[in-house]
Amino acid sequence: MTTPLFPGGVAVSGLKVYDWEAADGRCGGSPHLHTASSEGYIVTGGSGEVHTVSSAGRGIHPLAPGEIVWFSPGTVHRLVNHGDLELVVVMQNAGLPEAGDAVLTFPAAVLDDPVAYATAAALPEGDDVTRAEAARARRDLAMRGYLQLLDDLEARGDAALADLHARAARLVQPKAAHWQRLWRETVGAETDRTRDQLERLAEGMPGLLAEASVARGERTPGPRGFGMCGRLQTWRWPESSAEGD
Known part of the structure; x- marks a missing residue:
């Protein structure tokens, strides 16, 4: 081992949740789910809620400084901002979410058309005003599909969420082989390293203690980016020695 991954092979970002009002009168980000990675929120400021749809049904989880909430793949989640909501976001499987692990809750017709989905999910190059308008339009389209999902849940129960999961799986299927390789070369390699080290210690x-090292993530320069749920502060992590092509 030369350059260690962040502990657990996770990624960390800072999030200021959007305060844009949505169709239902609440302010916040774009509803979406992750197809392979769990996600955790550590609330650092402000207040709000995360609304979820999972195998347990619908849920509303209050968010205030010091609260920690996390959820597994397939959980539809939507951040609602009651005022100045800020989070530290911890993502499992660093690299997979950045490679498209998330699926926005666009209407079914968009989810069933990979080209239409890619067009709706992309943000254009340009200044902050242009990108903010596009991010808000993307959020509004995701909200349209999300509100349709809630209605469908009332009408058909668990089958509505199962249909969304099936659409999400079909949408990301072409990326899965790349994700498998990326995971093996990073998080999988880190898991193997820990297993081997435990065997050495048992003997x-x-x-690996002689190879102890320290790494620092450099703050990504420029203004915060436009994420699905808010303005993102990210860091440039050192590349792992296990990372390949």
Whole structure:
């Protein structure tokens, strides 16, 4: 091991949740789900809620400084901002979410058309005003599909969420082989490293201890980016020595 991954192979970002009002009168971000990665929120400022749809049904989870909430893949989640809501976001499987692990809750016709989905999900190059308008339009389209999902849940129960999961799986299927390789070369390699080190320690050997090292993530320059749920502060992480092509 030369350059260590962030502990657990996770990614960390800072999030200021959008305060844009949506069709239902609440302010916040774009509803979406992750197809392979769990996500966690550590609330650092302001107040709000995260609304979820999962195998347990619909839920509303209050958010205030010091609160920690996390959820597994397939959970539809929507951040609602009651005022100045800020979070530290911890994402499992660093690299997979950045490679398209998330699926926005666009209407079914968009989810069933990969080209239409890619067009609706992309943000154009340009100044902050242009990108903010596009991010808000993307949020509004995701809200349209989300509100349709809630109506469908009332009418058909769990089958509505199962249909969304099926559409999401079909949409990301072409990316899965790349994700498998990326995971093996990063998080999988880190897991193997820990297993091997435990075996060395069980033998009374120091193993990797002689290779101890320190890494620092550099703050991404420029203004915060436009994420699905708000303005994102990200960091440039050192590349792992296990990372391939």
